[in-house]
Amino acid sequence: MTDIVIVGTGLAGLFCAYRLSKITKNIILITKGSLKLSNSYWAQGGIAVALSNSDSIEKHYNDTIKSGDGLCDEENVKKLVQIGREIIMELLNENFPFDREEDELSFSIEGGHSVRRVLHSGGIQTGKNIIEFLYQKLYDLNILENTKLLDLIVKDNKVFGVVVQRDNEIFNIYSKFVVLASGGASGLYLRSSNPWTSTGEAMFIAYKNGATLENLEFIQFHPTVFFAPDNSRILISEAIRGDGAILINERNERFVDEKSTRDKVSREVALQKEVYLYAGNLKKEIIFQKYNYLYNILKFYGYDLTKDKIPVKPAAHYFIGGVKAELNGKTDIENLYAIGECASTRVHGANRLASNSLLECIVMAHLSSLDISNNLNNVKIKEVEPKRNFYDVKIHFEDRKILDEFCFVIRDGEKLRKAIKSISSENLIKFILNFALLREESRGVHYRKDFPNKNDKFLGYFRIKNEEINFYKK
Numbered sequence: 001m002t003d004i005v006i007v008g009t010g011l012a013g014l015f016c017a018y019r020l021s022k023i024t025k026n027i028i029l030i031t032k033g034s035l036k037l038s039n040s041y042w043a044q045g046g047i048a049v050a051l052s053n054s055d056s057i058e059k060h061y062n063d064t065i066k067s068g069d070g071l072c073d074e075e076n077v078k079k080l081v082q083i084g085r086e087i088i089m090e091l092l093n094e095n096f097p098f099d100r101e102e103d104e105l106s107f108s109i110e111g112g113h114s115v116r117r118v119l120h121s122g123g124i125q126t127g128k129n130i131i132e133f134l135y136q137k138l139y140d141l142n143i144l145e146n147t148k149l150l151d152l153i154v155k156d157n158k159v160f161g162v163v164v165q166r167d168n169e170i171f172n173i174y175s176k177f178v179v180l181a182s183g184g185a186s187g188l189y190l191r192s193s194n195p196w197t198s199t200g201e202a203m204f205i206a207y208k209n210g211a212t213l214e215n216l217e218f219i220q221f222h223p224t225v226f227f228a229p230d231n232s233r234i235l236i237s238e239a240i241r242g243d244g245a246i247l248i249n250e251r252n253e254r255f256v257d258e259k260s261t262r263d264k265v266s267r268e269v270a271l272q273k274e275v276y277l278y279a280g281n282l283k284k285e286i287i288f289q290k291y292n293y294l295y296n297i298l299k300f301y302g303y304d305l306t307k308d309k310i311p312v313k314p315a316a317h318y319f320i321g322g323v324k325a326e327l328n329g330k331t332d333i334e335n336l337y338a339i340g341e342c343a344s345t346r347v348h349g350a351n352r353l354a355s356n357s358l359l360e361c362i363v364m365a366h367l368s369s370l371d372i373s374n375n376l377n378n379v380k381i382k383e384v385e386p387k388r389n390f391y392d393v394k395i396h397f398e399d400r401k402i403l404d405e406f407c408f409v410i411r412d413g414e415k416l417r418k419a420i421k422s423i424s425s426e427n428l429i430k431f432i433l434n435f436a437l438l439r440e441e442s443r444g445v446h447y448r449k450d451f452p453n454k455n456d457k458f459l460g461y462f463r464i465k466n467e468e469i470n471f472y473k474k
Contacts, residue, residue, distance in 0.1 A: 003026035003381075004024070005178045006030070008030075008182040014131060015366070016366075019365060025140065025141065028173060030143075030173075032197055047359050048354070050117055051085065052115065064353045069349055070459055071460075072346065073347060079363065079367075080356070083367070088359075097121055098121050099120045108242050109259070118242075123290045124237045147166040148165045149162055151205060159177075161386075174383050174384075177376075183197065183341050184200065185198060186319050187316075188403055191315045193225050194317070200322075204427065206336065206338065209333060210333055211338075213464050213465075214324045216428075216464075217439050218351075220319075222262065224236040226310055236277055237294070246277075246278050250273055261353070269313070270409040276310060277309070279291075314408075316408075319341055320344070321435075325343040325344065328370070337372070395428070399429045403419070435462050439462065
């Protein structure tokens, strides 16, 4: 028994645990892989925050709204940019090592931002640094690695704990609260920048227990991923395009504004026969100072970032939809919270603004920890008998191939219908395909070549609950 179970050890899960550890040590964190297998740990992008002299909360808000292409929840965006700024200032006071130039914070610019506002740590190792920073502060908490979530223990729409498997042992962990911080589902794609753990099992388990899923058609693709010969996926941060690197096709022609929002750049890259990222126009000291980690990886595969054209392709990168939640993580199920990438708060709309994801993680973690803290003494642990038969959350390789082939950057109805018929079982992939088919327009990251324009008829959100998909106007 414990006060709180947190499923996931990326930034959202660890930051939530860090906040909650100030009022209780009865916290168990579980992860199906290791601490280093999370999108947060792999994140090359930084954290967007309005702290520079040329920036403001209003500018950050406006850029986020514009990037979201009409579907952002405006009130949640206001909270994101304001509260996020306050938390980053706290981290600075705790001496978190954000990059600096001559003792001043160093801000980068990325796609969709109107000013330089992205903070990094260790160049493009922000995610790794912030995870290790938090882990040092959580040395005394119980973290169960290689532990798989099998089910939630739910009765009368209230969660009482989790059922997990570690090695060959299946056991229950009863708790007052459960926080899902399990990451997204872009790892379902064969062409993905995500670790193998990002396949959305916790989302599906929450749904089977009564939670609502929404916005599943909105998957963000990163435009510049290097597909290595050994099948590794090397994401090339768009920060380097913010510093001046360019994209060219097989005819050595530039074909897109490299600083456009990620949805537009990915779409244009997908339409080309071949695409290369070229950073030879940057000063070498910039590459070695900010992108030395990337330089060394590419050098291993025979490419010199300072002079070579690097072949790149789009890859599934960020899952905008997920378990419907408020910005404090509260879901349809009492005492169940969903935070970070596994949650859908509508803060990103139809297209996430670059480097807002880590910001959302810390804001949701902060707000959920406050809500749990306020109710911790009002909830009692109860041993409820869990279900004996667990939901089949395993996704077959053939289904992943179908998703990758028929629901990538550019989609059309005929192929989506064919894909849906090819999947026999109810799973997250089938939901994604159905949502993509139902949205007969192009908006943000969702592009239908048979419906290439926006249609205000679809200014709202598709949601599924208890096997029924419904549309809700914004």
